[in-house]
Amino acid sequence: MSNQSTLADDDLFGEAAAEMREEVEGHLDDARAALPDADAVWDVEADNVLGVLNTLRSALDVGDAAEHLRQAKKTFIVGQRADAFDDPEDLKAEIEELEGLVTSIEDAEDLAGDLTGTVPEIRSLLQEAANAADGGAAEADGDAEA
Structure with missing residues (x-):
C-alpha cells in the first residue's frame, strides 16, 4: 500500500511541478504583454520639450509588468527550492x-x-539671465546717453 501511495505522490508532485512551470511561464507572458509599446516610447508628439518628456515618462510606465514578473519570481523560487x-x-x-x-x-x-522637473528650472534660470543681461544693457545705454 505504501508503495502505491508513493507512486501516487510522485504523480501528484509531477503534476504540481508542471502546473508551477506553466504558472511561471504564464506570468512571464503576461509581464511581456504588459510592457510599454515600443512605438509609444519612440514616436512622441508634443509642442515642446516638457510635453515630450511627460509623454515619454507616461509611455515608459511598466504598469502591471513588474507585478507579473514578481509573481513569476515567487512561483519560480518555490518551485526551485522544491526541486x-x-x-x-x-x-x-x-x-x-x-x-x-x-x-x-x-x-x-x-x-x-x-528631466521633467529640471528642464523648466533651467528655462526659468535662462530667462532670468537673459532679463538681467537685457536690464544691464539698457542700464549701460542709459549711462552712455547721460
Missing part, C-alpha cells in the same frame, strides 16, 4: 532577462521624470 523543475535554468534566464528589461525601463522613466 520541482527538470530544467530550471531556462526559466531563470527568462526571468533575469525580463527583470533587466523592466529595470532599464524603470530607470529611463525615472530619468525622464527628473
Whole structure:
C-alpha cells in the first residue's frame, strides 16, 4: 500500500511541478504583454520639450509588468527550492532577462521624470539671465546717453 501511495505522490508532485512551470511561464507572458509599446516610447508628439518628456515618462510606465514578473519570481523560487523543475535554468534566464528589461525601463522613466522637473528650472534660470543681461544693457545705454 505504501508503495502505491508513493507512486501516487510522485504523480501528484509531477503534476504540481508542471502546473508551477506553466504558472511561471504564464506570468512571464503576461509581464511581456504588459510592457510599454515600443512605438509609444519612440514616436512622441508634443509642442515642446516638457510635453515630450511627460509623454515619454507616461509611455515608459511598466504598469502591471513588474507585478507579473514578481509573481513569476515567487512561483519560480518555490518551485526551485522544491526541486520541482527538470530544467530550471531556462526559466531563470527568462526571468533575469525580463527583470533587466523592466529595470532599464524603470530607470529611463525615472530619468525622464527628473528631466521633467529640471528642464523648466533651467528655462526659468535662462530667462532670468537673459532679463538681467537685457536690464544691464539698457542700464549701460542709459549711462552712455547721460
